[in-house]
Amino acid sequence: MTNGMNKYVKYGLILLLSVGLILFTQEIKSLKDPNSMPVTGTTVLGLGVLWLFSMIGIGISDVMQKSSVKFIRDFPILGWVSITSLVLCLISDFFVQAIQAVDFLSITTPILTFAGISVANRLVDLRKTSWKIALVAIFVFTGTYAGSALLAQLGLYLAGN
Amino acid sequence: MKKNFIYLIVFALLVITVAEFIGFQSIPIGSFSIGLLPLVFAIAITMILGLSIFRKGFWKKVYSKENVDFASKYLIFIMLPLMARYGADVAPQIGEIIQVGWVFIIQELGNLGTVLIGLPLAIMLGLRREAIGATLGIGREGELAYISEKYTLESKEGRGVLSIYIIGTLFGAIFFSIFSPILLQLGFQVEALAMATGVGSGSMMSAASASLVAQVPDMESTILAYASASQLLTSFLGTFTMVFLAAPLQQLIYKFLVRGDN
Structure with a gap:
């Protein structure tokens, strides 16, 4: 205890x-x-x-x-x-x-x-990743944020705000 | 108390002081302007000084193994007061939030954007099984757990999710603090962007919402209320979205895109 x-x-x-x-x-x-x-x-x-x-x-x-x-x-x-x-x-x-x-x-x-x-x-771990994955990462982050923002914008518009 | 630990605290105080005195900087790039908050300088300074080439002599004491371990092990606890603050932002606006509650739930589906946008690009670049791990989500603890349970972390899928995890940990906060004002200038409503900041990572959400607050200070209370409500919802629904929507959708698109090549 x-x-x-x-x-x-x-x-x-x-x-x-x-x-x-x-x-x-x-x-x-x-x-x-x-x-x-x-x-x-x-x-x-x-x-x-x-x-x-x-x-x-x-x-x-x-x-x-x-x-x-x-x-x-x-x-x-x-x-x-x-x-x-x-x-x-x-x-x-x-x-x-x-x-x-x-x-x-x-x-x-x-x-x-x-x-x-x-x-x-963990900075050294960056060497284990490739530029391809880094590029994908940018799209993944963009995708989740822009995707949510688009749906939220649409939703707020439909809700009349 | 260990002497090195005192160095860590003094170092943190110095970094905060420098970052705050640099203050909010607005950098115009073409027709856009990127706002850099003190938090961006704080993470940039601590990351750069942590590079192994600088870690000699005295810096080695500041960035001692114990200190770095302390920071990574207890970062989540350092972050708790921020989470505790969100209640005070949401509570006064709870009525309004419940009124548009369904919008909060719908925008959760936007997190599928990782698969819809990320996966085709990854396949195009020639990635295969790594792409499964890399595009399931933004590679936070939830996705790490799911991928390691299903494929193990040593698999190609595991390497994909680990890479995203590392990149997100290092650059996620900086990325979102630059990206969210850009979307604002593209004409998105600040309320919509605030809702979208609940991406499932505490530091990324705080960076994104803080940079929105810096752009539209008058809306501070709404931005923080929407951001924290959305973050809380993601921590509830995130696992379900991943397991029942993102993963099956990903398999479908993957099979469609790589059909006939082996």
Whole structure:
């Protein structure tokens, strides 16, 4: 059981690092551009809420591992966190207010910083792929995005929006 | 705490600072303009400095095995606060989203575009079984799992999906942050593009939606609400779309295109 608790302490600290980096980014952003969203007490509160929702999502995901339905076991943690957040934000507008004091773009910069570091050892794997596959990749990415955008555009038009 | 880990944190803070001070850059190319967000600079800087030619002396401590492993193992946790934010974007607009709910479901079928556009091109380039793995989807965890279960990752199909996985991991976010503003300038409605950003990868979705927000700041709340609702829907429906629609469709087109050549 102590091992189990240690795991959550570790997740908690990593999430603390994550929200800490967001706070830092938002501060830097407002230094660079005074018109951007300032860091306020509500921002810190919002970051606390994000931390809490993430922890709850991790907990739910762990509980769901015991489910007998494969689909539920395989459902990503990212999804559980979104659902947790959606439900709690629907219940109380307080969460919405707090979270919206956190600047969206300030959340993305630290994530992509870590994404860049995380792929450092995979750059060599690029040699295993060919230019043909790279060209296919461009079409595959274009296909999924443009395909969805076309259908969405058509749907919105038919819905009269 | 390990000393190298402190270097990692300090390095991350420096990269963020540099990326934010470069700020949002708009680069005109012909009649288009490409908007580069700080997040693009952040991933570009960290990727370039991570190249093995730079990894000597001090950089070797920053990009130590433990640090790189930490970043890749826990990237998903670093990303969780972003996912937690999406609830706050969707909740205030839940009524509107449910009203056009069927559009969200229909645009999921757009993910078949990987097969419809990617597969014929791959066959044309002379790829065969690799093409099955490479065009089933955008090569995220779902497709990796499916292909490795059905063909193993050592097969040609497996090599195809792994290649897409690698390319997507390295360049997916950058690609979408450039591509989505281009579609916007081609005349797509920003709501439609926001819905389409739910491609099934967290970092690609955030890059795509962030670049839309940068282009149309007034629509920030709608863009984020649509993007996150669509992402959530993809995580529910994505597996079903892949197994019951993309895979059979792919087999059909594959057999049609390579008929008579062996």
